[in-house]
Amino acid sequence: MKEKAHRYLTLFLTTLEISAFTFGGGYVIIPLMRKTFVGKLKWIEDSEMLDLAAIAQSSPGPIAVNAAILIGYKSGGIPGALLSILGAVLPPLVIISIISAFYQAFRSNKYVSMCMTAMSAGVAAVVIDVVISMVIDVLKMKRLLPLAMLVITFILVQFFSVNIIIMIFAAGAVGYIDYALGRKKAK
Amino acid sequence: MIYLELLWSFFQIGLFSIGGGYAxxxxxxxxxxxxxxxxxxxxxxxIMTISQMTPGPIAINCATFVGIQVAGIPGALVATFGCVLPSSIIVTLLAFIYYRFKGIDAVQSVLKGLRPAVVAMIATAGLSLMAMAFCGSDTFTSDVNIENVILFIVALLVLRIWKLNPILVMVCSGVIGLLAGVIL
Structure with missing residues (x-):
C-alpha cells in the first residue's frame, strides 16, 4: 500500500517537473519522458515508449498531455492517468494565471508594447518556419493526395472561410477511404 | 452561461487539435x-508569444489565459478542464486498446491522413499572425510596419538556416524592437 502511494507520488511529481521545465512544446517532451520513465525509473520498455509516442502524437489534444495520460495509465491505471494529467496541466495553469493577472497593466506600458510588437514578428517567423518544415514533410511523401489535401484545405479555409471542424471531418473521411483502399490493394 | 460556453469551446479545441500544439x-x-x-x-x-516562452502546451496556456480574461480563475479552470477532457477520454481508451489488443493501426492511419489538412490550417493561422505583425490587424492592409517585416524575414532566415532556438529568436526580436523604439 505504502509502495503504491509512493509510486503515485513519484508519477505526479515527475510529470509536474517535466511539464514545468519543458519549453518548446510536445515534440520536446517525449524524449524527456523517455529519459525519465524508460531510462531512470524503468517503468516502461523502450519499444513500448515508441508506440506510446506515436499514439500521443496522433491523438487529439496537446501531445504533452496525451503522453502524460499514456504514461500515467501504464504506471498506475486510471488513477495514474488522472494524476499525471494534473501534473502536466498544473504548471502552465499557474504560470499563465500569474501572467494573465498582470497582462492588462503590463501591456499598456510603452516599452512592453514595443517589445511585444517586435516579438509578434518573431512568433510569426517561428510559426511560418514550422509550417515550411511541415509542408516539406508532406512533399517528401511524394504522393498527390496529401498535396492536394493541403492545397485545397488551405484555399477553402483561407479564402472561403470554411469552418475548420468541417474540414477536419472531411479530411478524416478522405484519410480513412485512402487507408481502406490501400489495405484492399495490399490484399 | 459563460462557463458552459468556455467548457464547450475548449472541449472542441481539445477534440479537434490533432497533431501537436500548433494544430x-x-x-x-x-x-x-x-x-x-x-x-x-x-x-x-x-498569448502565442507568451506560450512560446513559457512551459506547457499552447492549448492549455490559451485556455487558462482566455478563461481568466473572460471569467476569472474559475473560468481558467473550466476552460482548461474542457481542453483536456477529450484527450483524457480518447487517449485512455486508446491506451486500453493498445495494451489489450496492440492494434490501433486504423485509428492512427486515419489521423495521419488528416495531417496535410492540419498543416494547411496551421498555415492560415500563421498568415493571421503575419498580418498582425505587419499591419496590426488580422488581415493584410496597405499600412505596413516595415521594421517588423525586416525582423520577420531575418528571424525566419535565422530559424531555417541555423536552426536557432525559437525562444532565443523571439527574445532577440523583442530586444531589437525595444532598442529601435528607444533610439529612433
Whole structure:
C-alpha cells in the first residue's frame, strides 16, 4: 500500500517537473519522458515508449498531455492517468494565471508594447518556419493526395472561410477511404 | 452561461487539435476570436508569444489565459478542464486498446491522413499572425510596419538556416524592437 502511494507520488511529481521545465512544446517532451520513465525509473520498455509516442502524437489534444495520460495509465491505471494529467496541466495553469493577472497593466506600458510588437514578428517567423518544415514533410511523401489535401484545405479555409471542424471531418473521411483502399490493394 | 460556453469551446479545441500544439492555433483563433470575441487578434498574438516562452502546451496556456480574461480563475479552470477532457477520454481508451489488443493501426492511419489538412490550417493561422505583425490587424492592409517585416524575414532566415532556438529568436526580436523604439 505504502509502495503504491509512493509510486503515485513519484508519477505526479515527475510529470509536474517535466511539464514545468519543458519549453518548446510536445515534440520536446517525449524524449524527456523517455529519459525519465524508460531510462531512470524503468517503468516502461523502450519499444513500448515508441508506440506510446506515436499514439500521443496522433491523438487529439496537446501531445504533452496525451503522453502524460499514456504514461500515467501504464504506471498506475486510471488513477495514474488522472494524476499525471494534473501534473502536466498544473504548471502552465499557474504560470499563465500569474501572467494573465498582470497582462492588462503590463501591456499598456510603452516599452512592453514595443517589445511585444517586435516579438509578434518573431512568433510569426517561428510559426511560418514550422509550417515550411511541415509542408516539406508532406512533399517528401511524394504522393498527390496529401498535396492536394493541403492545397485545397488551405484555399477553402483561407479564402472561403470554411469552418475548420468541417474540414477536419472531411479530411478524416478522405484519410480513412485512402487507408481502406490501400489495405484492399495490399490484399 | 459563460462557463458552459468556455467548457464547450475548449472541449472542441481539445477534440479537434490533432497533431501537436500548433494544430490548436487555428481552432483557438476560430473559437476565441471569430465566434466568441473573447480575444482580439492582438491579444491572440500576445498569448502565442507568451506560450512560446513559457512551459506547457499552447492549448492549455490559451485556455487558462482566455478563461481568466473572460471569467476569472474559475473560468481558467473550466476552460482548461474542457481542453483536456477529450484527450483524457480518447487517449485512455486508446491506451486500453493498445495494451489489450496492440492494434490501433486504423485509428492512427486515419489521423495521419488528416495531417496535410492540419498543416494547411496551421498555415492560415500563421498568415493571421503575419498580418498582425505587419499591419496590426488580422488581415493584410496597405499600412505596413516595415521594421517588423525586416525582423520577420531575418528571424525566419535565422530559424531555417541555423536552426536557432525559437525562444532565443523571439527574445532577440523583442530586444531589437525595444532598442529601435528607444533610439529612433
Amino acid at each position: 490548436a492555433m487555428p481552432l483557438i483563433q476560430h473559437q476565441a476570436i471569430d465566434i466568441h470575441n473573447w480575444l482580439t487578434m492582438q491579444s491572440f498574438a500576445d
